[in-house]
Amino acid sequence: MKRKVAVVAQAQINSADVGMPRERMLFELVKGLYDKVGITRDDIDTFVLCSNDFNAGHTISNVFEDCPIGAYMKDETKVEADGVMAATYALVRILSGLYDVALVVGASQGGSVMRPYLMMDYMLAPVYDRQLGLMNELSMAGLEARAYLDAAGVSADKLDEIAARNLAQAARNPDAFNGKAGVTAADVAASDLLYEPLRQGHCYPFTDGACALLIAGEKKAKELTDKPVWIKGVGDSLDTYHAERELASSRSVKLAGERAFKMAGIAAGDLEVVEPSAKFAHQEPIILESLGLGPDGSGAAVSPSGGALGAYAFNSAGLVRIAECYKQLTGTAGDTQVSGAKTALAHGQDGFCMQHSAVMILSAEEG
Amino acid sequence: MNNVAVVGVGYTPVFVSKRKDVNIAEMISESVEAALKNTNLTPDDIDAVTFGNMQTFEGLNMPHLWASEHILALDKPTIRISTGGTTGMSTLQAAYYYVASGLYDTVMAVSWEKQSEGDSQVGLAGIVMPEAMVMVQHGLDLFGGGGLSAMGGGSTGAAAFQAMSYLHHSGADPEHIDKMAALERSNAALNPYAHLRKKTSVEDIQATPFIAWPLRFGHTCPTSDGATTCIVMSEEKARKLDWQVAWITGLGSATSDPSTANFLEGQLTDPAEQMPAKLAAAKAYKMAGIKDPTREFDMAEMYNGFAHQSLMWLEKLGCCKEGEAHKMLDAGALNIDGELPTNASGGVFSTNAIGASAMNRPAECALQIMGKTEGGHKIPKKIRKALSHGWGGMFQYVTVMVLADEPAKL
Numbered sequence: 001m002k003r004k005v006a007v008v009a010q011a012q013i014n015s016a017d018v019g020m021p022r023e024r025m026l027f028e029l030v031k032g033l034y035d036k037v038g039i040t041r042d043d044i045d046t047f048v049l050c051s052n053d054f055n056a057g058h059t060i061s062n063v064f065e066d067c068p069i070g071a072y073m074k075d076e077t078k079v080e081a082d083g084v085m086a087a088t089y090a091l092v093r094i095l096s097g098l099y100d101v102a103l104v105v106g107a108s109q110g111g112s113v114m115r116p117y118l119m120m121d122y123m124l125a126p127v128y129d130r131q132l133g134l135m136n137e138l139s140m141a142g143l144e145a146r147a148y149l150d151a152a153g154v155s156a157d158k159l160d161e162i163a164a165r166n167l168a169q170a171a172r173n174p175d176a177f178n179g180k181a182g183v184t185a186a187d188v189a190a191s192d193l194l195y196e197p198l199r200q201g202h203c204y205p206f207t208d209g210a211c212a213l214l215i216a217g218e219k220k221a222k223e224l225t226d227k228p229v230w231i232k233g234v235g236d237s238l239d240t241y242h243a244e245r246e247l248a249s250s251r252s253v254k255l256a257g258e259r260a261f262k263m264a265g266i267a268a269g270d271l272e273v274v275e276p277s278a279k280f281a282h283q284e285p286i287i288l289e290s291l292g293l294g295p296d297g298s299g300a301a302v303s304p305s306g307g308a309l310g311a312y313a314f315n316s317a318g319l320v321r322i323a324e325c326y327k328q329l330t331g332t333a334g335d336t337q338v339s340g341a342k343t344a345l346a347h348g349q350d351g352f353c354m355q356h357s358a359v360m361i362l363s364a365e366e367g
Numbered sequence: 368m369n370n371v372a373v374v375g376v377g378y379t380p381v382f383v384s385k386r387k388d389v390n391i392a393e394m395i396s397e398s399v400e401a402a403l404k405n406t407n408l409t410p411d412d413i414d415a416v417t418f419g420n421m422q423t424f425e426g427l428n429m430p431h432l433w434a435s436e437h438i439l440a441l442d443k444p445t446i447r448i449s450t451g452g453t454t455g456m457s458t459l460q461a462a463y464y465y466v467a468s469g470l471y472d473t474v475m476a477v478s479w480e481k482q483s484e485g486d487s488q489v490g491l492a493g494i495v496m497p498e499a500m501v502m503v504q505h506g507l508d509l510f511g512g513g514g515l516s517a518m519g520g521g522s523t524g525a526a527a528f529q530a531m532s533y534l535h536h537s538g539a540d541p542e543h544i545d546k547m548a549a550l551e552r553s554n555a556a557l558n559p560y561a562h563l564r565k566k567t568s569v570e571d572i573q574a575t576p577f578i579a580w581p582l583r584f585g586h587t588c589p590t591s592d593g594a595t596t597c598i599v600m601s602e603e604k605a606r607k608l609d610w611q612v613a614w615i616t617g618l619g620s621a622t623s624d625p626s627t628a629n630f631l632e633g634q635l636t637d638p639a640e641q642m643p644a645k646l647a648a649a650k651a652y653k654m655a656g657i658k659d660p661t662r663e664f665d666m667a668e669m670y671n672g673f674a675h676q677s678l679m680w681l682e683k684l685g686c687c688k689e690g691e692a693h694k695m696l697d698a699g700a701l702n703i704d705g706e707l708p709t710n711a712s713g714g715v716f717s718t719n720a721i722g723a724s725a726m727n728r729p730a731e732c733a734l735q736i737m738g739k740t741e742g743g744h745k746i747p748k749k750i751r752k753a754l755s756h757g758w759g760g761m762f763q764y765v766t767v768m769v770l771a772d773e774p775a776k777l
Contacts, residue, residue, distance in 0.1 A: 002469045052428070053449070058493030059423040060451035063625045063760050073646060076622040076764075077457050080422065080429065080449040089446060089461065095468035096369075098654075122428035126484075127390065234470075238416075238445040241433045255442055351432040356445065 001263065004366065005094050006221040006228030007087075009037045009214040010323035014177050014311035017112040018208035022056070026107055027068035029210045033103075034070070037214060037224060041070030045099035049078040050086035050106035050315045054119045069105050069212075082277070083211065083318030084348030084358035088234045090215045100217045101224075106316035107210035116206055116314060123351060125241070135243065138203070140352045142195030144247040145282035149197060151248035152285070152295065156197040160185035162281040163202050163309060170306025172335040175320070178205040178310050202281035202309075209313025211320045227330045229362050232266070232343075235259025236358035243352070252357035253290035253347065261292075264361040266343065268292035271300045271361075273328045273344035275321040279308045283354065287347055291359075301338040304328065318348025322360055329364040370602035370774040371466045372612040373459075373733040377402025382562040382593035382718045385483040391425060395479045396437035398594035402475065403439075405739070406598055406608075413598075414471035415444040419458035419478045420722030422449060423493070424485045438477050452670065452759025453620070454478060455595065455726030456766040462599045463615050472601045479594030480720040487590055487721065491522055494625065494761060522672065523587050525638070527579035529762060530675040532639035534581060539678060539693035541581045545572040547696055548586050548674035548716065554703060555713025557743035562591045562718040572674075586674040586716075593720035595727050602774060613733035613753075617655025617769035619647035625761045643765040644683040644756075652685070655769040656776070657752070660685040665750045666735055667709045668728035670757040671716045677701075677709055680756055684767065704747055711735070711744045725757030725766060732770045 011033040018025050034040055047069065051061040062078040065071075079086040083106040090102035110116040120137035124130040149156060164185045171179025180187070191201035214224070221228040237255035239245060261267060268291050278284035284302065285295035293300065305324035308317060325344035327333040342364045350356040379386075379397045386394055403409065416438055418431040431438060431447050438445075446465075450457040455478040462476035534541065552567035567585075575585035605612045621643035624636055648660070657663050669680040678692035686707060687695055695701055701709040710716070712731040715724045732753035734740045750772065757766040 053421075053423045054428045059421055059490040060449075060494055060760050062450065063494050063763075066622045066763075067624050071622055072624055073621060073642060075620050075650075077448065077460070077620060078450050080447045085446050089464070092461075092464045092468040092470060095470065096464045097467070098464075119428060122426060123432055125392075125433050126425075126427055236444045236446075237442055238431070238435045238440045240441055241435055251442070259444070350429060355432050355435070 002095050004218040004230060005091050006216060006230045007213055007322065007326050007362065008216050008221050008225040008228050009033055010326045012175050012211040012320050012323050014175060014207055014209040014313065015111060016177060016205065022107055022109055023064050023068045025210050026065055026105060030069040030105060030212050033212050033214065044070065044074065044101055044103045046093050046102045047071040047074055047076040048086050048090045048102055048104045049076065050083050050104065050319065051078065051108060052080050052315055054122055055108035055110060055114050055314050057114060069103065082348035082350045082358060083316055084322065084346060084360055085236060087213055087215065087319060087322055087360060088236065088358060091231055091234060094215065094217050100220045102215045104213045104215060104319060105210065106319045108314040108316060109208040110313055111206045111208035119314065120352065137352065138198060139195050141280045142198040144353045145198050145280065146196065147247040148282045148286055157185065159197065159202050159281040160188040162284050163188045166303055166307045166309040169304055169336060170310025173305050173310060174334065176306045176310030179306055198280060204279040204308045204312035207311045207313040209311060209316045211316040211323055213319055213322060229326045229329045229364060230366055231360060232363050233260035233264030233361040235263065236356065238356045241355060247353050250286050250290040250354045250357060252354055253287050256357045256359045257291040260359045260361050266361065269298060271343055271345050272341040273304060273325060273338050274300045274302050275305060275307065275324050275344065276303065276347040277308050277317055277321055277349045279312055304333065304336040304338050318358065321346035321348060325362045329362060369467050369469060370614060371463050371599055372602065372605040372614045373597050373729065373770065374600045374605055374608055374612045375402050375406035375598045376730045376734055377405055377596040378560045379593045382560055382591045382720055384589065384591065386481065386592040391427065391430060391481050391484065392434040392437040394481055394592065395434055395477060395594045398479065398596040399438055399477060402596035402598050408598065410439040412473055413439060413443065413475045415465055415474045416440040417446050417448060417458045417461040417465065417474060417476045419448040419454040420480050421451065421454060421490065423490045424487045424721065425481055426485055450759060451764055452721060453725045453757040453764045453766045454722045454759065455724055456729060456757040456768060459597055459726050459729055460618055460620065460766065460768065463618060466599055466601050472604045474599050476597045476599065476726065478723040478726040480722040481592045482590040482720065483592050488522065495525065523578045523582055525761065526673045527582050529638035530581050530673065532637050533675050533679045536639065537682065537690045537693060543678065543693040543696060544581065544586055544675045545569045547677050548572045550701065551674065551677065551710050551714050551716050554711050554744055555717030558712050559742045561713040562589050582673055588672045588716050588719040591718055591720040593723055595723040595730055597726060597730055611737050611772065613736040613770045614774040615768060616771045616775040617651035617657065618767065619650035620766045621646040623763035625763055638762040639679060641683040643763060644680065647765045647767040648684045651767040651769050654775065655771065657769060661687055664707060664752050664754045665748065666711065666732065666746055667707055667754045668712060668731045668756065669710055669714060670725055670728055671710065671714045672719065674716055677714060681709060684754065684756060686754065703744060708746045711746055728755035728757060729768045729770055736770055736772050
């Protein structure tokens with residue numbers, strides 16, 4: 001990379017029902033971040049928003065988001081994809097040399113306002129797939145889960161174990177809301193069966209959420225914080241829409257990972273923390289294996305935050321994964337802290353069965 | 368910072384009201400194929416794709432997912448940008464940043480709209496209605512209040528406020544809007560990629576009915592189906608091509624607030640004031656080394672959903688003093704063979720596939736600089752510096768891009 005760029009602060013809100021409009025939620029979040037860092041909106045060179053018209057319920061979803069976050073009369077743009085892509089775009093804008101400080105803000109209200117599964121339905125090809133009514137987020141996730149279990153030769157018990165671990169971790173993370181302290185695999189196995197082998201307990205919760213990341217070039221980053229978290233590599237890849245693609249592994253994750261590892265000059269085995277956007281329990285091993293790790297992470301701590309099962313708001317979710325890596329690498333992850341973690345990977349996804357994946361590799365070491 | 372150039376443009380073969388012969392993904396692919404053909408590139412030459420449209424207009428969420436093969440993005444880094452009316456230029460600016468960052472050498476920017484598959488005015492009502500709700504809460508009668516009834520005209524109703532303010536402050540007459548409309552429609556008649564291609568007189572425009580004073584039907588843009596693709600390259604790659612390329616020398620964007628009637632603040636935001644245009648232009652001009660925007664541009668492509676806007680934006684972007692644009696029009700300076708040919712393409716006013724409209728502006732500049740304009744709207748002089756512009760939202764989003772025949776000195 002042409003210049004060193006770091007994440008210097010994070011703030012996030014996650015809730016089943018945040019109890020206020022999206023604009024108010026964004027104002028509270030971003031004003032809080034400014035106050036925490038000791039800056040004002042004047043210190044931001046470029047604003048990258050991350051939201052989606054379907055989740056906002058009106059066109060040009062950023063139309064009412066700019067003023068609450070302080071983008072009035074400032075440089076502003078909007079990414080309509082997962083938060084990791086928005087953070088990547090902020091990085092790219094800083095790398096261009098035209099900006100030093102970027103604020104990335106993602107938000108949606110899938111808990112109280114919009115039903116996330118419906119939003120996914122509108123991703124289907126309109127003439128055939130959407131009318132046919134067979135494909136939806138859960139049915140596709142069910143097929144993906146079955147494909148993985150068959151390929152890996154394991155039973156659905158594995159999914160219950162993964163979900164239980166994530167839900168228990170989420171209970172220790174004050175930024176997640178769907179944690180369940182003391183939950184067991186048996187508890188998950190007792191939850192409703194949705195599409196075989198997918199159970200309710202394997203799925204991400206409907207979430208109202210927002211996340212803001214402050215990203216800066218080297219000089220500014222060091223002025224703004226004593227503990228910058230350096231962005232070492234990014235990568236993303238778009239797979240085919242068509243459902244006949246391989247589901248037991250993810251080509252988009254594999255290619256995104258390869259690109260990011262190459263840029264960062266590290267191997268998958270160097271990771272100490274992995275924060276995958278596994279919206280369903282079975283996606284966690286798929287992501288890990290596609291990154292080149294074993295199904296349990298080959299020694300890296302997997303989703304210490306509780307991952308997507310702890311909270312998953314479209315658009316902000318990918319930013320939350322980066323924020324959770326930031327917490328780990330700055331030693332501020334509290335009860336979920338992985339001791340001495342230096343290198344972490346955040347993953348985000350869009351589409352059915354992770355059609356589009358993006359990853360970002362972060363490090364506590366400037367290098 | 369790396370120098371970045373637009374090296375090729377691909378349009379769908381036509382921009383029309385209804386493309387019944389292709390679906391959305393197929394239509395987009397036509398512009399992608401045209402861009403590759405025009406640059407002799409293959410899919411393997413493309414490092415990454417940026418993609419944009421206004422998704423609620425077709426009721427299709429994140430359509431790059433469905434269209435991944437059609438936009439040649441399979442297994443490639445791909446980002447979706449959507450910023451309202453400015454989407455097309457925001458998408459091209461994303462491609463610029465991707466290359467300027469040094470991460471990629473060749474990036475394809477794809478923008479489109481197929482307005483026949485939805486109802487854009489219904490989509491836009493989603494951002495107008497919250498405004499109206501605030502007004503109702505403050506006791507304004509939606510049906511009795513003369514000004515608010517203009518909302519019945521959809522975006523034309525909202526633009527009417529702006530046109531009124533522009534006329535009031537500039538000293539231009541409503542007939543100047545008719546004249547600009549006739550000029551651009553006649554320009555469009557020469558452009559094979561324009562939608563409304565009919566040589567039009569001032570009298571023709573004046574024969575059309577009013578929608579919301581002072582805007583007539585003949586002052587408003589059509590709704591179009593079409594797609595535009597631009598390919599941008601790093602200087603290292605672009606220098607190896609054997610044709611003139613168009614260098615992106617300056618860019619800017621800025622946003623204001625979404626309210627044309629900012630009741631919560633107890634004041635009105637004048638939609639013709641356009642501080643964001645001034646901010647975005649100042650940034651782009653500084654980057655491009657433009658010291659006197661009234662003299663240095665050889666052409667301008669304004670984003671004008673409505674005919675008064677071509678004149679208004681020229682003033683707001685500093686191409687002339689405030690109140691001077693209509694005098695330039697009267698003097699013939701805005702004609703294709705004038706001093707500052709403005710919307711030689713016919714503008715958004717004649718062709719509006721919304722997601723692509725703000726990309727067509729710099730694309731037209733690039734084609735004129737490269738000497739690759741098809742049809743009779745080729746400007747009969749060497750184009751060295753060109754100004755392109757986009758606006759969106761409730762008039763609060765502005766993007767600006769300066770293109771030139773030589774890269775900026777870095």
